[in-house]
Amino acid sequence: RAAILDGMQMPVVELHLHLEGTLEPELVFSLAERNGVDLPYADVDDLRSRFAFADLQSFLELYNANMAVLRTGADFHEMTDAYLSRAAAAGVRHAEVFLDLQAHTGRGLRAAEVLDGVTSALAASREKHDLTSGLIVTVLRHLPGREALETVREVIDLGAPVLGIGMCSTELTAHAADFAPAFQLARAHGLRRTAHAGEEGPAQNVADVLDILRVERVDHGVRAMEDPDLVRRLVDERVPLTVCPVSNVRLKGVETLADHPLRRMLDAGLVVTINSDDPAYFGAYLDEVVDRTTEALDLGPHHLRALARNAVESAWVDDARRNELR
Ligand code: ES4
Ligand code: ZN
Secondary structure, three states, rough: OOOHHHHOOOOOEEOOOOOOHHHHHHHHHHHHHOOOOOOOOOOHHHHHOOOOOOOHHHHHHHHHHHHHHHHHHHHHHHHHHHHHHHHHHHHOOEEEEEEHOOOOOOOOOOHHHHHHHHHHHOOOOHHHHEEEEEEEEEEEEOOOHHHHHHHHHHHHHHHHOOOEEEEOOOOOOOOOOHHHHHHHHHOOOOOEEEEEEEEOOOHHHHHHHHHHHOOOOOEEOHHHHHHHHHHHHHHHOOEEEEEEEHHHHHHOOOHHHHHHHHHHHOOOOOEEOOEEEOOHHHHOHHHHHHHHHHHHOOOHHHHHHHHHHHHHHHHHHHHHHHHHHO
Protein backbone atom coordinates (compact mmCIF):
# COMPACT_ATOMS: atom_id res chain seq x y z
CA ARG A 1 0.00 0.00 0.00
CA ALA A 2 1.11 3.49 -0.74
CA ALA A 3 2.69 5.08 2.32
CA ILE A 4 0.61 8.24 1.84
CA LEU A 5 -2.47 6.19 2.73
CA ASP A 6 -1.21 4.91 6.08
CA GLY A 7 -3.43 5.92 8.93
CA MET A 8 -6.32 7.14 6.79
CA GLN A 9 -9.65 5.45 7.00
CA MET A 10 -9.93 3.34 3.85
CA PRO A 11 -12.93 1.85 2.10
CA VAL A 12 -13.41 -1.72 3.34
CA VAL A 13 -16.72 -2.50 1.68
CA GLU A 14 -16.94 -3.55 -1.98
CA LEU A 15 -20.35 -3.22 -3.63
CA HIS A 16 -19.62 -3.51 -7.36
CA LEU A 17 -17.76 -6.63 -8.37
CA HIS A 18 -18.54 -9.25 -11.03
CA LEU A 19 -17.35 -12.70 -9.89
CA GLU A 20 -16.66 -13.67 -13.51
CA GLY A 21 -14.51 -10.55 -13.72
CA THR A 22 -12.16 -12.04 -11.12
CA LEU A 23 -11.10 -14.97 -13.34
CA GLU A 24 -7.34 -14.49 -13.52
CA PRO A 25 -5.63 -15.90 -16.64
CA GLU A 26 -3.92 -18.57 -14.49
CA LEU A 27 -7.31 -19.75 -13.24
CA VAL A 28 -8.77 -19.64 -16.76
CA PHE A 29 -5.99 -22.02 -17.85
CA SER A 30 -6.22 -24.37 -14.87
CA LEU A 31 -10.02 -24.67 -15.15
CA ALA A 32 -9.74 -25.21 -18.93
CA GLU A 33 -7.29 -28.04 -18.35
CA ARG A 34 -9.46 -29.65 -15.66
CA ASN A 35 -12.55 -29.46 -17.87
CA GLY A 36 -10.99 -30.28 -21.23
CA VAL A 37 -11.93 -26.89 -22.69
CA ASP A 38 -9.85 -25.71 -25.66
CA LEU A 39 -8.69 -22.10 -25.29
CA PRO A 40 -7.87 -19.90 -28.30
CA TYR A 41 -4.79 -18.48 -26.49
CA ALA A 42 -1.21 -19.79 -26.52
CA ASP A 43 -0.66 -19.17 -22.78
CA VAL A 44 -1.52 -16.85 -19.88
CA ASP A 45 0.61 -14.04 -21.29
CA ASP A 46 -1.15 -14.29 -24.63
CA LEU A 47 -4.51 -14.05 -22.85
CA ARG A 48 -3.32 -11.13 -20.72
CA SER A 49 -2.07 -9.33 -23.84
CA ARG A 50 -5.71 -9.17 -25.02
CA PHE A 51 -6.78 -7.09 -22.01
CA ALA A 52 -6.53 -3.86 -24.04
CA PHE A 53 -10.15 -2.96 -24.66
CA ALA A 54 -11.64 -0.47 -27.12
CA ASP A 55 -14.96 -0.20 -25.26
CA LEU A 56 -17.44 -2.09 -23.06
CA GLN A 57 -18.53 -4.35 -25.92
CA SER A 58 -15.01 -5.57 -26.73
CA PHE A 59 -14.46 -6.33 -23.03
CA LEU A 60 -17.79 -8.19 -22.73
CA GLU A 61 -16.83 -10.45 -25.65
CA LEU A 62 -13.64 -11.68 -23.96
CA TYR A 63 -15.29 -11.81 -20.51
CA ASN A 64 -18.15 -13.94 -21.86
CA ALA A 65 -15.84 -16.18 -23.92
CA ASN A 66 -13.72 -17.04 -20.86
CA MET A 67 -16.79 -18.19 -18.93
CA ALA A 68 -16.62 -21.40 -21.01
CA VAL A 69 -14.03 -22.76 -18.56
CA LEU A 70 -16.59 -22.69 -15.72
CA ARG A 71 -18.36 -26.06 -15.88
CA THR A 72 -19.12 -27.38 -12.36
CA GLY A 73 -20.20 -26.11 -8.97
CA ALA A 74 -16.63 -26.71 -7.79
CA ASP A 75 -15.34 -24.32 -10.48
CA PHE A 76 -17.65 -21.55 -9.26
CA HIS A 77 -16.64 -22.27 -5.66
CA GLU A 78 -12.95 -21.99 -6.55
CA MET A 79 -13.41 -18.73 -8.48
CA THR A 80 -15.43 -17.20 -5.62
CA ASP A 81 -12.99 -18.32 -2.93
CA ALA A 82 -10.01 -16.95 -4.89
CA TYR A 83 -11.70 -13.54 -5.09
CA LEU A 84 -12.58 -13.55 -1.36
CA SER A 85 -9.00 -14.37 -0.48
CA ARG A 86 -7.64 -11.52 -2.63
CA ALA A 87 -10.31 -9.12 -1.35
CA ALA A 88 -9.45 -9.95 2.27
CA ALA A 89 -5.80 -9.18 1.47
CA ALA A 90 -6.98 -5.80 0.10
CA GLY A 91 -8.62 -5.08 3.46
CA VAL A 92 -12.19 -5.77 2.32
CA ARG A 93 -14.45 -6.79 5.24
CA HIS A 94 -17.78 -6.95 3.41
CA ALA A 95 -18.44 -7.64 -0.29
CA GLU A 96 -21.66 -7.78 -2.31
CA VAL A 97 -20.85 -9.60 -5.52
CA PHE A 98 -22.55 -10.03 -8.88
CA LEU A 99 -23.09 -13.32 -10.69
CA ASP A 100 -24.24 -13.44 -14.34
CA LEU A 101 -26.41 -16.52 -13.78
CA GLN A 102 -28.05 -16.30 -17.22
CA ALA A 103 -24.67 -16.50 -18.95
CA HIS A 104 -24.19 -19.91 -17.35
CA THR A 105 -27.71 -21.36 -17.65
CA GLY A 106 -27.57 -20.20 -21.29
CA ARG A 107 -24.59 -22.56 -21.75
CA GLY A 108 -26.55 -25.48 -20.33
CA LEU A 109 -25.39 -25.35 -16.70
CA ARG A 110 -27.96 -25.92 -13.94
CA ALA A 111 -28.83 -22.79 -11.95
CA ALA A 112 -28.88 -24.78 -8.69
CA GLU A 113 -25.34 -26.09 -9.23
CA VAL A 114 -23.93 -22.68 -10.19
CA LEU A 115 -25.61 -20.98 -7.24
CA ASP A 116 -24.52 -23.70 -4.84
CA GLY A 117 -20.89 -23.38 -5.92
CA VAL A 118 -20.90 -19.62 -5.33
CA THR A 119 -23.03 -19.50 -2.17
CA SER A 120 -21.06 -22.28 -0.47
CA ALA A 121 -17.89 -20.20 -0.85
CA LEU A 122 -19.66 -17.03 0.32
CA ALA A 123 -21.13 -18.83 3.34
CA ALA A 124 -17.63 -19.78 4.49
CA SER A 125 -16.20 -16.28 3.94
CA ARG A 126 -16.67 -14.95 7.48
CA GLU A 127 -14.83 -17.87 9.08
CA LYS A 128 -12.25 -18.35 6.37
CA HIS A 129 -11.48 -14.77 5.30
CA ASP A 130 -12.98 -12.64 8.10
CA LEU A 131 -15.23 -11.05 5.50
CA THR A 132 -19.03 -11.01 5.20
CA SER A 133 -20.66 -11.21 1.82
CA GLY A 134 -23.86 -11.27 -0.18
CA LEU A 135 -24.84 -12.42 -3.65
CA ILE A 136 -26.55 -10.26 -6.27
CA VAL A 137 -27.80 -12.22 -9.29
CA THR A 138 -27.60 -10.02 -12.37
CA VAL A 139 -29.95 -10.14 -15.32
CA LEU A 140 -28.38 -9.34 -18.68
CA ARG A 141 -29.68 -6.32 -20.55
CA HIS A 142 -28.75 -7.77 -23.96
CA LEU A 143 -31.21 -10.65 -23.42
CA PRO A 144 -35.03 -10.35 -23.53
CA GLY A 145 -36.89 -9.05 -20.47
CA ARG A 146 -38.92 -12.25 -20.43
CA GLU A 147 -35.76 -14.26 -19.76
CA ALA A 148 -34.84 -11.91 -16.92
CA LEU A 149 -38.24 -12.55 -15.37
CA GLU A 150 -37.74 -16.32 -15.69
CA THR A 151 -34.32 -16.03 -14.05
CA VAL A 152 -35.68 -14.09 -11.07
CA ARG A 153 -38.51 -16.64 -10.79
CA GLU A 154 -36.00 -19.51 -10.76
CA VAL A 155 -33.80 -17.85 -8.11
CA ILE A 156 -36.87 -17.39 -5.90
CA ASP A 157 -38.16 -20.94 -6.49
CA LEU A 158 -34.75 -22.44 -5.67
CA GLY A 159 -34.71 -20.58 -2.35
CA ALA A 160 -31.02 -19.80 -2.84
CA PRO A 161 -29.45 -17.37 -0.34
CA VAL A 162 -29.51 -14.35 -2.64
CA LEU A 163 -29.45 -10.76 -1.39
CA GLY A 164 -30.65 -9.01 -4.51
CA ILE A 165 -31.03 -8.61 -8.24
CA GLY A 166 -28.86 -6.46 -10.48
CA MET A 167 -28.71 -5.71 -14.19
CA CYS A 168 -25.61 -5.39 -16.34
CA SER A 169 -24.15 -5.87 -19.85
CA THR A 170 -24.62 -3.42 -22.70
CA GLU A 171 -26.72 -0.40 -21.84
CA LEU A 172 -27.34 1.06 -25.28
CA THR A 173 -29.97 -1.27 -26.75
CA ALA A 174 -32.83 -2.46 -24.52
CA HIS A 175 -35.02 -0.05 -22.53
CA ALA A 176 -35.25 -0.39 -18.74
CA ALA A 177 -39.02 -0.89 -19.09
CA ASP A 178 -38.40 -4.34 -20.61
CA PHE A 179 -37.09 -5.43 -17.19
CA ALA A 180 -39.83 -3.93 -15.02
CA PRO A 181 -41.62 -7.30 -14.50
CA ALA A 182 -38.38 -8.98 -13.35
CA PHE A 183 -37.59 -6.17 -10.89
CA GLN A 184 -41.21 -6.02 -9.69
CA LEU A 185 -41.11 -9.75 -8.90
CA ALA A 186 -37.80 -9.33 -7.07
CA ARG A 187 -39.24 -6.49 -5.00
CA ALA A 188 -42.37 -8.51 -4.15
CA HIS A 189 -40.12 -11.25 -2.76
CA GLY A 190 -38.02 -8.91 -0.63
CA LEU A 191 -34.95 -8.96 -2.86
CA ARG A 192 -32.79 -5.83 -2.96
CA ARG A 193 -32.37 -4.12 -6.37
CA THR A 194 -29.58 -2.38 -8.26
CA ALA A 195 -28.74 -1.81 -11.94
CA HIS A 196 -25.87 -0.64 -14.12
CA ALA A 197 -26.77 2.72 -15.68
CA GLY A 198 -24.95 5.83 -16.81
CA GLU A 199 -21.76 3.89 -17.58
CA GLU A 200 -21.88 4.02 -21.40
CA GLY A 201 -25.51 5.17 -21.57
CA PRO A 202 -26.85 8.69 -20.93
CA ALA A 203 -28.05 10.27 -17.67
CA GLN A 204 -31.64 9.41 -18.63
CA ASN A 205 -30.80 5.72 -18.13
CA VAL A 206 -30.03 6.48 -14.48
CA ALA A 207 -33.41 8.15 -13.99
CA ASP A 208 -35.10 5.24 -15.78
CA VAL A 209 -33.72 2.52 -13.51
CA LEU A 210 -34.76 4.55 -10.46
CA ASP A 211 -38.27 5.32 -11.75
CA ILE A 212 -39.08 2.15 -13.68
CA LEU A 213 -37.08 -0.58 -11.91
CA ARG A 214 -37.21 1.09 -8.47
CA VAL A 215 -33.56 0.25 -7.80
CA GLU A 216 -32.01 1.20 -4.45
CA ARG A 217 -28.50 1.76 -5.83
CA VAL A 218 -27.06 2.60 -9.24
CA ASP A 219 -23.94 0.88 -10.55
CA HIS A 220 -21.56 3.39 -12.19
CA GLY A 221 -23.92 6.35 -12.70
CA VAL A 222 -21.00 8.56 -13.76
CA ARG A 223 -22.90 10.07 -16.69
CA ALA A 224 -25.50 11.41 -14.24
CA MET A 225 -23.00 14.29 -13.94
CA GLU A 226 -24.23 15.48 -17.37
CA ASP A 227 -27.63 16.39 -15.86
CA PRO A 228 -27.58 18.88 -12.94
CA ASP A 229 -31.25 18.24 -12.07
CA LEU A 230 -30.56 14.52 -11.81
CA VAL A 231 -27.49 15.18 -9.63
CA ARG A 232 -29.67 17.23 -7.27
CA ARG A 233 -32.19 14.40 -7.10
CA LEU A 234 -29.50 11.76 -6.40
CA VAL A 235 -28.04 13.95 -3.64
CA ASP A 236 -31.47 14.65 -2.10
CA GLU A 237 -32.56 10.99 -2.20
CA ARG A 238 -29.09 9.76 -1.12
CA VAL A 239 -28.98 7.22 -3.94
CA PRO A 240 -25.69 5.29 -3.73
CA LEU A 241 -23.58 5.22 -6.91
CA THR A 242 -21.07 2.36 -7.06
CA VAL A 243 -18.34 3.99 -9.13
CA CYS A 244 -15.45 2.04 -10.71
CA PRO A 245 -12.82 4.55 -11.88
CA VAL A 246 -10.19 2.13 -13.20
CA SER A 247 -12.90 0.23 -15.11
CA ASN A 248 -14.16 3.45 -16.72
CA VAL A 249 -10.65 4.27 -17.94
CA ARG A 250 -9.93 0.74 -19.18
CA LEU A 251 -13.22 0.70 -21.15
CA LYS A 252 -12.59 4.20 -22.53
CA GLY A 253 -15.59 5.90 -20.92
CA VAL A 254 -13.08 8.32 -19.35
CA GLU A 255 -9.76 9.21 -20.95
CA THR A 256 -7.44 9.01 -17.93
CA LEU A 257 -7.86 8.55 -14.16
CA ALA A 258 -6.96 12.22 -13.70
CA ASP A 259 -10.04 13.09 -15.81
CA HIS A 260 -12.38 10.87 -13.81
CA PRO A 261 -15.41 12.67 -12.27
CA LEU A 262 -15.23 10.74 -8.95
CA ARG A 263 -13.80 13.66 -6.97
CA ARG A 264 -16.31 16.11 -8.47
CA MET A 265 -19.09 13.64 -7.66
CA LEU A 266 -18.00 13.49 -4.01
CA ASP A 267 -17.72 17.25 -3.84
CA ALA A 268 -21.26 17.53 -5.26
CA GLY A 269 -22.52 15.55 -2.26
CA LEU A 270 -23.34 12.36 -4.14
CA VAL A 271 -23.25 9.09 -2.16
CA VAL A 272 -20.31 7.69 -4.13
CA THR A 273 -18.52 4.42 -3.39
CA ILE A 274 -15.33 3.15 -5.02
CA ASN A 275 -15.13 -0.35 -6.48
CA SER A 276 -13.12 -2.64 -8.76
CA ASP A 277 -15.78 -4.06 -11.18
CA ASP A 278 -13.75 -6.75 -13.06
CA PRO A 279 -10.36 -6.68 -11.33
CA ALA A 280 -8.70 -9.54 -13.22
CA TYR A 281 -9.38 -7.83 -16.55
CA PHE A 282 -8.74 -4.25 -15.47
CA GLY A 283 -5.58 -5.06 -13.51
CA ALA A 284 -6.57 -3.61 -10.14
CA TYR A 285 -8.25 -5.01 -7.00
CA LEU A 286 -9.91 -2.60 -4.59
CA ASP A 287 -6.72 -1.60 -2.75
CA GLU A 288 -5.01 -0.81 -6.06
CA VAL A 289 -8.07 1.06 -7.37
CA VAL A 290 -8.09 3.21 -4.22
CA ASP A 291 -4.33 3.86 -4.39
CA ARG A 292 -4.29 4.80 -8.08
CA THR A 293 -7.42 6.96 -7.86
CA THR A 294 -6.17 8.74 -4.73
CA GLU A 295 -2.94 9.58 -6.51
CA ALA A 296 -4.48 10.61 -9.85
CA LEU A 297 -7.21 12.79 -8.33
CA ASP A 298 -5.19 13.94 -5.31
CA LEU A 299 -7.93 12.76 -2.95
CA GLY A 300 -7.57 13.94 0.63
CA PRO A 301 -8.39 12.19 3.91
CA HIS A 302 -11.90 13.69 3.88
CA HIS A 303 -12.55 12.17 0.43
CA LEU A 304 -11.33 8.75 1.56
CA ARG A 305 -13.37 8.94 4.73
CA ALA A 306 -16.46 9.86 2.68
CA LEU A 307 -15.89 6.90 0.33
CA ALA A 308 -15.53 4.56 3.31
CA ARG A 309 -18.58 5.95 5.10
CA ASN A 310 -20.71 5.94 1.94
CA ALA A 311 -19.95 2.27 1.31
CA VAL A 312 -20.91 1.26 4.86
CA GLU A 313 -24.11 3.33 4.57
CA SER A 314 -24.94 1.76 1.18
CA ALA A 315 -24.29 -1.90 2.07
CA TRP A 316 -27.30 -4.18 2.35
CA VAL A 317 -26.47 -5.35 5.89
CA ASP A 318 -28.33 -5.26 9.20
CA ASP A 319 -27.62 -2.54 11.77
CA ALA A 320 -25.40 -4.80 13.88
CA ARG A 321 -23.06 -5.53 10.98
CA ARG A 322 -23.21 -1.91 9.77
CA ASN A 323 -22.00 -0.77 13.20
CA GLU A 324 -19.12 -3.26 13.13
CA LEU A 325 -18.03 -1.96 9.73
CA ARG A 326 -18.03 1.71 10.80
C1 ES4 B 1 -19.44 -5.10 -16.77
CL1 ES4 B 1 -17.81 -2.95 -16.67
C2 ES4 B 1 -19.32 -3.73 -17.01
N1 ES4 B 1 -20.34 -3.04 -17.51
C3 ES4 B 1 -21.48 -3.65 -17.80
N2 ES4 B 1 -21.67 -4.96 -17.60
C4 ES4 B 1 -20.66 -5.68 -17.08
N3 ES4 B 1 -20.55 -6.98 -16.77
C5 ES4 B 1 -19.32 -7.19 -16.30
N4 ES4 B 1 -18.62 -6.06 -16.29
ZN1 ZN C 1 -20.06 -3.64 -13.40
